[in-house]
Amino acid sequence: MSNNKIDLLIIGCGCIGLSTGIVALKTGKYNVTIWAKDLPPNTTSNKAAALWYPFLCNPPDKVGRWSAETLEYFKKHIINDPKSGTLVKKVNEIFRNPKEEEPGWRPFISSFRRIRKDELPEGYVDGYAVDDGFVMDTDLYMDYLVQSFRDYGGVIEQRFVADMRECFVNYDIVVNCSGLGSRELVNDRTIYPCRGQIIVINNSYERSIIDEEDHIAYVIPRINNTVLGGTAQEHDYNTEPTKKDTEEILKRAAMISPNFAKNKIEILGVKVGLRPQRHEIRLEEEFCQGGSKLVIHNYGHGGSGFTVSWGCAEESVKLIDQFKDKLPINSISRSSQSKLVSKL
Numbered sequence: 001m002s003n004n005k006i007d008l009l010i011i012g013c014g015c016i017g018l019s020t021g022i023v024a025l026k027t028g029k030y031n032v033t034i035w036a037k038d039l040p041p042n043t044t045s046n047k048a049a050a051l052w053y054p055f056l057c058n059p060p061d062k063v064g065r066w067s068a069e070t071l072e073y074f075k076k077h078i079i080n081d082p083k084s085g086t087l088v089k090k091v092n093e094i095f096r097n098p099k100e101e102e103p104g105w106r107p108f109i110s111s112f113r114r115i116r117k118d119e120l121p122e123g124y125v126d127g128y129a130v131d132d133g134f135v136m137d138t139d140l141y142m143d144y145l146v147q148s149f150r151d152y153g154g155v156i157e158q159r160f161v162a163d164m165r166e167c168f169v170n171y172d173i174v175v176n177c178s179g180l181g182s183r184e185l186v187n188d189r190t191i192y193p194c195r196g197q198i199i200v201i202n203n204s205y206e207r208s209i210i211d212e213e214d215h216i217a218y219v220i221p222r223i224n225n226t227v228l229g230g231t232a233q234e235h236d237y238n239t240e241p242t243k244k245d246t247e248e249i250l251k252r253a254a255m256i257s258p259n260f261a262k263n264k265i266e267i268l269g270v271k272v273g274l275r276p277q278r279h280e281i282r283l284e285e286e287f288c289q290g291g292s293k294l295v296i297h298n299y300g301h302g303g304s305g306f307t308v309s310w311g312c313a314e315e316s317v318k319l320i321d322q323f324k325d326k327l328p329i330n331s332i333s334r335s336s337q338s339k340l341v342s343k344l
């Protein structure tokens with residue numbers, strides 16, 4: 001299709017790649033193709049809980065800004081669409097000891113407040129509250145992102161990329177949303193897995209409640225079910241659920257939600273995902289092949305990919321707009337130009 005738009009390649013079809021692709025397509029300036037080894041439901045993103053709440057993600061100021069931008073994007077474009085699988089739910093983080101300090105993202109979230117005493121389960125004395133948080137039934141939401149990406153004209157190809165140079169044959173601008181895959185793809189040895197196990201049960205609860213003081217424990221109600229979590233095992237590549245973790249999660253969930261009784265639930269499923277853990281999110285431009293190719297890296301979102309997804313997507317597209325003009329003018333591949341391959 002020759003529409004003179006700039007051709008963009010995104011590596012990765014998780015929540016980061018899909019959100020970035022949708023934002024780029026909505027500008028009307030780009031044709032967007034995604035190449036991904038695994039497609040939903042077989043991505044880490046599909047194994048998430050998932051709720052809006054920053055966790056295991058840095059740097060605090062940028063995560064705060066991206067989380068706030070994502071909250072706004074959800075309110076404006078997502079939450080009112082019943083197909084999106086999302087709900088507005090109050091989120092509480094609770095503490096067994098008084099907590100003086102506030103979270104690093106607090107200055108960016110105007111609805112943040114301290115918890116009221118009547119909202120605290122027995123044994124807890126302090127907490128945070130965000131009343132306009134959102135939760136999503138992850139598989140429904142991921143399918144919604146795929147459908148939206150395609151509705152905006154995006155193309156998805158299931159394809160493993162062993163070397164970035166494969167991308168440069170036909171594309172001059174590539175966005176790397178490969179998550180943990182960046183460990184090999186761009187040889188970034190600072191990114192590593194942080195294993196998370198969750199249990200999906202049939203009950204529903206009135207709010208999301210989290211305790212992350214010693215071991216993380218959470219109850220996250222969704223549209224069709226509730227997620228109990230979780231674990232955070234660094235450098236653990238085991239993607240199989242373990243009985244020990246399931247027992248631990250049930251025990252901790254009973255602590256934070258007393259009306260939750262193990263014998264009253266039906267376990268619908270147990271999932272494991274490997275969070276793409278990094279000292280901080282890598283969101284930056286890189287010029288390759290002697291300056292003739294532009295790569296935007298957008299990976300390493302740890303336990304907060306959904307929470308910062310739209311803020312990071314918007315920043316990635318801003319970086320493309322900002323740096324694409326530094327490419328040699330005759331090199332930007334557009335759909336109207338014949339592809340290099342066809343000349344070979």
Ligand SMILES: Cc1cc2nc3c(=O)[nH]c(=O)nc-3n(C[C@H](O)[C@H](O)[C@H](O)COP(=O)(O)OP(=O)(O)OC[C@H]3O[C@@H](n4cnc5c(N)ncnc54)[C@H](O)[C@@H]3O)c2cc1C
Nearest residue numbers: 012013014037038045051161179181196273304305306307
């Ligand atoms: C148990 C659990 C609960 C979680 N709960 C939440 C939550 O409540 N809220 C929240 O915000 N976050 C949560 N997270 C974190 C969130 O899931 C991640 O931050 C997010 O999924 C990362 O998205 P991504 O698109 O970068 O990675 P992924 O979903 O892993 O996608 C990466 C994509 O890149 C592709 N890829 C990788 N390498 C290559 C290659 N060489 N060639 C081609 N394709 C490649 C993969 O196939 C995949 O399509 C949770 C995580 C876990 C494990």
Ligand SMILES: N[C@H](Cc1ccccc1)C(=O)O
Nearest residue numbers: 053055196210212216230303
């Ligand atoms: N972000 C989710 C759930 C969670 C939220 C807040 C604190 C701890 C965990 C996870 O990575 O498991």
